Amino acid sequence: MKSIKRIIFAALSLLFAAVGCNKISPGAESAPEEESADAVIAGRMIVQLSEEAAQRLENGEDVFRGVDVISAERLYPYDEEWEERHRAWGLHQWYVLDYDESIPSTKAAGDLGMIDGVVYVEQPREIYSTAKVPDDPFFNQQWHYYNDGSLAASYTAGCDINVLPVWNNYTGGSSDVIVAIIDGGIDLSHEDLSAVCIPGGSDGSKNFVDDSYSIVAHDHGTHVAGTVGAINGNGKGVCGVAGGLDGSGGVKLLSCQIFQYDPETKKDKGGNTASAMTWAADHGAVIAQNSWGYKYKSAADAAAGGVGSMKTAIDYFIANAGMDQNGRQVGPMAGGVVIFAAGNDGWPNGWPAKYEPVIAVGATNGSFKRSSYSNYGSWVDICAPGGNADDGHFIYSTLPGNAYGKMEGTSMACPHVSGVAALLVSYFGGPGFTNEMLKERLLGGVRKGVVPSNAQIGDLVDALGAFAYGGTIAPEKVSSYEAEVISNNIVFSAVLPSDEDDGKAWGLMFLASENRSELAAADPEKLPSSVRSATVVAGDVKAGESLTGIIGGLRFYTDYHVAVLAYDYNGNYSSISEIVTLKTLGNNPPDILCSESLPLSIKAHESVSFNVEVSDPDLHSVSVEYLPGSEASWITKVKDNMWQVSIDGKLAESGVYEGVLTARDSYGAESELVVGYEILENHAPEIRTEVNDLAFDAVGARMAIDMEDYIYDPDGERLKYSISISDRSVLHINPKDNVLNLTTLDYGRTDVAITASDARGLSCVFTFRVLIRDPESPAxxxxxxxxxxxxxxxxxxxxxxxxxxxxxxxxxxxxxxxxxxxxxxxxxxxxxxxxxxxxxxxxxxxxxxxxxxxxxxxxxx
Missing domain, CATH: 2.60.40.3080 (Immunoglobulin-like)
Known part of the structure; x- marks a missing residue:
């Protein structure tokens, strides 16, 4: 086995954190500002050596003479299989140095920068996951894949990644595609992930925190992995963007662990991110998913940051992913794509995401707005749903231990983009398919204009848009449709045509005009004012099935010429259908249907409610007004076209009243419903018979008095009772409904007064006396x-x-x-x-x- 000498000046446990960039040149006039302890790693530096200096260090020479270096180790560890390619890329020239933590980092950097053969010096910077985890219970709907706006009022329909049409018409992801999850460790045994995760091993997943093949499950990494590739169609948990279709899984996930929770410090330990990136390239991944970034103490600090030593690792992945040692394509894509979360500081800078060759991902909430925490700037290439806790919007995915939960952050937005990229490689990948082709589709197929440009987080990722990108073939002509006149509306029903390159038309455009020639010659992208139109998206409707639409607001009793066009997602329109001529009709007033027989008679204490359905036979919008006749009546809208009329007899004096409900359409035609009601006179409760005085011979004796035996209400009303006891030390009374429950407490006598009141405050009072005596005593x-x-x-x-x-x-x-x-x-x-x-x-x-x-x-x- 070929070997390479490692220079270890003392025992070294390498805990590498991703870095910022502070280059030190020999003879520099001033050193950079000392970093805060929570942004950089004390006692550690990363250096790039010249080829000659690297060789001398491998030969055992003291390259860092004069500087108190404790240990040095390669940033990119020796790998016999890939060493030749690594050396060609200069990875062997990068080293991690440990030195005495008491030495200021600026002095250490300055001293190293003066050494001959040291061409680059930087302070390692802490890294952090770009996620925010709430404590409250998670939502169980993945609106980020399909958002119809119904989850809550704060969601806007269509604010999603538009992936369902891709699953239905193209692919759910291929196991030939490997996505590297450079993050916390994936739970490799999770019920919704295990079948698509590559086990730890020399040819698989690896832990870069402790340099082992043992992957330790991490909340953040497992959540990110679920968004990319949780298995679809298995009847469990959640869906992944590229999680397949039939329960067997989609793309493969390579866990490259760079975060690991430390129970002693209760914080995450960071790992060798650069080595993780090159490992991913060397072990089959073509997409590098990175939901992490460098930690900075301020926006100004971040503005002065840089990609640092990760530049070489990123460039290596982009150039070598999917390729063998000889530069031949062996994967589904030639070259790799590196995707980074933009960061959660709300700043105009974020690293390494700002490095030009990577795809930087910003975050939106569920209504096309930039998430409050998302970093931003012209350098952010694309955005995706990341949630926003202030709006109650979260991303739902997998968590360790077969659990599921919600998070927010650019960390959650980023794997949506990685998942869409994986779908594209799954479908279009193969010999000759390159990373530049993928980036062109991914970034060129975005949904433009829905996220405001001043948000500065790029346009919204669009899975279908990326698949349809570049298509020029229009759908087939609409060959069959029907049109029906309802008042001044024309209702269409047309058969959705097929599309050669997309399978089916994306939607239909219905047209109507008083001028036939202008209709026949109309350009659907620049319709003249004389041509009215309505567009309908096909959604789940398949080619050969019917799709309906309506053009309203036309002139009454007028001839109109109508036709239909089909269009695809790229805006290619079919030729116009056959033109048909129809005549609109007149206007009719709304219809009112009452569920109650009117007029009504109610007692003074009663309340009633009933529904009134309001509809328009001409499909016009309708407004409803109500004049109640008294304060005792009002209306409440229950749902579209349904109103509830309520009458409460307690809120008005007895008498005969008349309410009027008016339904009026948008053209002024109206109908009325007269709501007549009488509130009957109220009568006070009356005493049916008096209660005899009560005598008890024991303390603790109990007795129940049913008030209906003594008091009645002429109106049949349930009464309320108030109780007065002159001496509460000898008697307790507990009222329940119409029954008074008496309990004697001590020897003595007390007077009791019971007031019975009805809902309008009329009452009667009856009294009795209670004596509790000692049976052993004559007095x-x-x-x-x-x-x-x-x-x-x-x-x-x-x-x-x-x-x-x-x-x-x-x-x-x-x-x-x-x-x-x-x-x-x-x-x-x-x-x-x-x-x-x-x-x-x-x-x-x-x-x-x-x-x-x-x-x-x-x-x-």
């Missing part, structure tokens, strides 16, 4: 403790279970009699003693009723 003595009542007095109440003479004696704790007397009492008519004048303290109360004596101590507070 009830309450309250205890003795507190102020609502009138500010301290009243002690004594009662028996039946009318009887009651003798009461009250003594203080010292034995002094403070009250002695007698009187009549019963369960609900107590003998009352006013103890307001007595001092606070403990008192003994002695009661005798019908020869039975009760003694109880109470406390006055």
């Amino acid at each position: 009830s003595i309450y309250p205890s403790p003795l507190v102020k009542d609502g009138e500010g007095r301290y009243m002690l109440h004594i009662s028996g279970s039946a009318p009887a003479e009651t003798y009461v004696k009250i003594s203080s704790s010292s034995g002094n009699v403070v009250f002695e007397g007698k009187g009549e009492s019963d369960a609900f008519t107590p003998f009352n003693v006013d103890m307001t004048a007595c001092a606070a303290g403990l008192y003994r109360v002695s009661v005798e009723i019908e020869g039975r004596r009760t003694v109880r101590d109470i406390v006055k507070l």
